[in-house]
Amino acid sequence: MATLVAPPKPPVTGHGGGYGDGRGGGRDGGALAIRRYKTGTWLGLGAVVMLFAAFTSAYVVRQGMSSDWRAIRLPSILWLNTAVIVVSSLTFERARRDRQSALLWLGATSILGVVFLAGQYVAWQQLRAAGVFLASNPSSSFFYLLTGAHGVHIVGGILALLYVLGKAWTVGGWVNRQAAVEATALYWHFMDGLWVYLFFLLKVGGRQ
Amino acid sequence: MAEQAHTHEAHAHAAPTGFIRKYIFSLDHKIIGLQYYFLAVVAVIVGMFLSLLMRWHLVWPTAKIGWLETLFPAGAAGGVMTPELYLSLMTMHGTIMVFFVLTTAPQSGFGNYVLPIQIGAADMAFPVLNMLSFWITFLSFVVMIAAFFVTGGAPLSGWTAYPPLSALTETGPGQQSGQTLWILSLALFSAASLLGALNFITTTLDLRTKGLSLMRMPLTCWTWFITAILGLLAFAVLLAGGVLLIMDRVAGTSFFVPGGLVVSDKVINHSGGSPLLWQHLFWFFGHPEVYIAILPGMGVVSQVLSTFSRKPIFGYRAMVFAIIAIGALGFGVWGHHMFISGMSPYSAMAFSVLTMSIGVPSAIKTFNWIGTLWGGKIRFTSAMMFAIGFVSLFVTGGLSGIFLGQPPVDLFFHDTYFVVAHFHMIMGVASIFGMFAGTYYWFPKMFGRMMNEGLGKLHFWITFVGVYAIFTPMHYLGLFGHPRRYSEITGVNYLAKSGAGEIHLFMTIAALITVGAQLLFFFNLFWSLFKGKKAPVNPWESTTLEWTVPSPPPHDNFGGYEPVVNHGPYEYSVPGAPKDYVMQSDPAGVAATGH
Numbered sequence: 019m020a021t022l023v024a025p026p027k028p029p030v031t032g033h034g035g036g037y038g039d040g041r042g043g044g045r046d047g048g049a050l051a052i053r054r055y056k057t058g059t060w061l062g063l064g065a066v067v068m069l070f071a072a073f074t075s076a077y078v079v080r081q082g083m084s085s086d087w088r089a090i091r092l093p094s095i096l097w098l099n100t101a102v103i104v105v106s107s108l109t110f111e112r113a114r115r116d117r118q119s120a121l122l123w124l125g126a127t128s129i130l131g132v133v134f135l136a137g138q139y140v141a142w143q144q145l146r147a148a149g150v151f152l153a154s155n156p157s158s159s160f161f162y163l164l165t166g167a168h169g170v171h172i173v174g175g176i177l178a179l180l181y182v183l184g185k186a187w188t189v190g191g192w193v194n195r196q197a198a199v200e201a202t203a204l205y206w207h208f209m210d211g212l213w214v215y216l217f218f219l220l221k222v223g224g225r226q
Numbered sequence: 227m228a229e230q231a232h233t234h235e236a237h238a239h240a241a242p243t244g245f246i247r248k249y250i251f252s253l254d255h256k257i258i259g260l261q262y263y264f265l266a267v268v269a270v271i272v273g274m275f276l277s278l279l280m281r282w283h284l285v286w287p288t289a290k291i292g293w294l295e296t297l298f299p300a301g302a303a304g305g306v307m308t309p310e311l312y313l314s315l316m317t318m319h320g321t322i323m324v325f326f327v328l329t330t331a332p333q334s335g336f337g338n339y340v341l342p343i344q345i346g347a348a349d350m351a352f353p354v355l356n357m358l359s360f361w362i363t364f365l366s367f368v369v370m371i372a373a374f375f376v377t378g379g380a381p382l383s384g385w386t387a388y389p390p391l392s393a394l395t396e397t398g399p400g401q402q403s404g405q406t407l408w409i410l411s412l413a414l415f416s417a418a419s420l421l422g423a424l425n426f427i428t429t430t431l432d433l434r435t436k437g438l439s440l441m442r443m444p445l446t447c448w449t450w451f452i453t454a455i456l457g458l459l460a461f462a463v464l465l466a467g468g469v470l471l472i473m474d475r476v477a478g479t480s481f482f483v484p485g486g487l488v489v490s491d492k493v494i495n496h497s498g499g500s501p502l503l504w505q506h507l508f509w510f511f512g513h514p515e516v517y518i519a520i521l522p523g524m525g526v527v528s529q530v531l532s533t534f535s536r537k538p539i540f541g542y543r544a545m546v547f548a549i550i551a552i553g554a555l556g557f558g559v560w561g562h563h564m565f566i567s568g569m570s571p572y573s574a575m576a577f578s579v580l581t582m583s584i585g586v587p588s589a590i591k592t593f594n595w596i597g598t599l600w601g602g603k604i605r606f607t608s609a610m611m612f613a614i615g616f617v618s619l620f621v622t623g624g625l626s627g628i629f630l631g632q633p634p635v636d637l638f639f640h641d642t643y644f645v646v647a648h649f650h651m652i653m654g655v656a657s658i659f660g661m662f663a664g665t666y667y668w669f670p671k672m673f674g675r676m677m678n679e680g681l682g683k684l685h686f687w688i689t690f691v692g693v694y695a696i697f698t699p700m701h702y703l704g705l706f707g708h709p710r711r712y713s714e715i716t717g718v719n720y721l722a723k724s725g726a727g728e729i730h731l732f733m734t735i736a737a738l739i740t741v742g743a744q745l746l747f748f749f750n751l752f753w754s755l756f757k758g759k760k761a762p763v764n765p766w767e768s769t770t771l772e773w774t775v776p777s778p779p780p781h782d783n784f785g786g787y788e789p790v791v792n793h794g795p796y797e798y799s800v801p802g803a804p805k806d807y808v809m810q811s812d813p814a815g816v817a818a819t820g821h
Contacts, residue, residue, distance in 0.1 A: 053432055054432045054433075057428045058352060058355075058428045061423070061458060064458055065461070065462040068463055069462040069463070069466050071463075072462065072467065075506075076466070076503055080500060083500055084499075152478070153477055153478035153480075156480060156498060156499075159473070163469070
């Protein structure tokens, strides 16, 4: 008959997901959750790196082999957008360090995220007004592709921020050492850095 | 307390009671594993059916099949298959088999079910993501099948979807919405695979129970772990390629479409794109994908060979390093799919040398499997026979790979049946044998009942002889210079003279018989679900953790207890031990630890 052959003296740990502590050594549930979320986020970012590495190699190859590449004039609002997203990383860090006013700084971060997206949209509109469309030239195709793909990731980050904000609103003093906050911060800073990289690529790599 | 509450809410879940939460939108890794498994069963039936249609057409190209017209009104008017329909069947056969069978069952199916139990966890690291992965994969399958039923039907461009064929809607009937759905489906599949891979890696890294160091993990866990890493790195690149391809199709960009094309008397309004760019992106994904399909099979085979030889796996450490080496080298060889693309001979040589070097870890694995069998007290169960069959197929397919990995030889063999023979042997059939071995081995754990061993062995022998009968002759066709993807060979004199017609007839008959044997398997599977003998906790006298819990395991696997691991994974016939096997969770004093 099917019977449970249970190990002799089981330490029942508090956390729910897995029993394991991974490397053997009784951590509490909260620490494990943070590590788990961070591992997962890093891995997700690994996939994001591969996605944009593939786009980058396509960018370099497509530009290098073609005679039809015409550099586009990037809207100057992109500088402002860059500043906005860099500042949003700083406000997020402030939220993580300042337990009393975490809610305020998280709110500011979310607003800056939305402002960044709106700024990117304005850049698109300006390009369209100048007659530069998605299919106009490979350089413009890549501009819309890279900013669009990054924008989709920013939308994901804003949704995560709103989740964190909602939790912080309802549960007082919740922000400190929370898995969801740590993971969102990691993701957000990465998206910040990714944008700086993409801006550099478009600005410097787009010239010919 | 707040933290406790949070973690509880985030990933612990009580056993659900309603049917929908229990069996449909389940968070339980075991149910999700079974969902993946049965999705693969449905997919393999569809894929197998398509291959039979193709084999039938190759032998009787003018045969009128009435119901074919009902199924494909445009592609088989009057019941006779058009060359376009043949190509779309080939495309869908390849795509469905590679993604929804070879990628889905060994990794997502068995991996989901067994990995958390083997590492002593209650579930995967992110159960909600896990559920999402499955349902996105399911949606992706629905979108793929939908491609058959849109105007123009399924795409023609093969599972590799080379542009410009795949990038232009004017190039064929299936190249309209069919191809767009195909790309969309694979984008969904990639997203689901990324989520799944992330989950597998986190689970392996962070949820292992006390005492289960990396070098005590069963080799199955190692292969699921490395496969997940490959998936994480490779599927993102496929996704990138898919986004670019779909933009070329619907937004008028020119990433892959070169200028100056005229298709069906129509000048194509694209310029400057590079079809080779797609090939690089696709194969950067495509080659690791081959290992995604085969590595989990290698893990299952190692586990099964050790268990039924009653011996520790020969060279555990070497096996682990071979798995890692195969995974790592797999990212450096994509160019060997493109030798005839006009690449520089120096790059070709580099790709060739790297390709050959994969032979080293592969040979180590084969050597160790034989070393495990050597002198063992072998128990010839169905699982064991399929595992041995895997080794045979892996060697056969590997040997033809040595031919194809050399540029000058590949120049001749490329796009002939030799390639078809090679990848079916090593990627298709070997991997399927791994799945069969896994099914016969874990079925008692999954369903609490035993499969019928007599039927299992009959299934093995017909399948084993059958697949060799189907695919061995293809090597000869390739040597004769028989091109692949041709729907008919009538009028090709050199092929008729070399007896290609008779060989095709032989292969088609072999295929019919082999498919017949699979009906035995499906019958055994479903019959045993309801009527099989009740399975004990550990019917095979195996050592790993899944054999310490009831069959089938309860919702949280270990009933709230945390198992402690004191032994390596394959301690069979340990001198001085009371039984001929030492469970991983047995107390440390039972016998000297191995490895």
